[in-house]
Amino acid sequence: MAGYTVGNDVSARDLQLKTSQWLLGKALPGFAPLGPSLVTADDIADPNRLSIRLWRNHDLCQNSTTADMIFSCRAIIAYLSAIWPLEPGDVIFTGTPEGVILGQPPETRQWLQLGETVRAEIEGLGQLTNHFSA
16 A cells, blocks of 8 residues: 545535436546645554544534544455455545535535535645635
């Protein structure tokens, strides 16, 4: 494994919810941005103990830790590598902490709008900022 980075698992919920498979809503051009850098695995003592936060514009929407993930990084890699060979350049998204819009009551959901900014931060890996535009 080369290392870790921050990723924004962007979803087009209107497309994602049209089928039982979420691929359609997650595989559009420009989705799944990564960065700002790749931090080598030996620079992160424990990937399962990192703070993770996400802001929508200036509002903190997610504030958690990778310790709250259902599966550890090691377990995710072991599971995936048992199904198919992992190759250099492969990227694994591990999921996200609570705070995603689908976890909110339908009457309070406010979908992303053009002009908004989302900033994701993982301790030791940096901050990834994305501006949503047409």
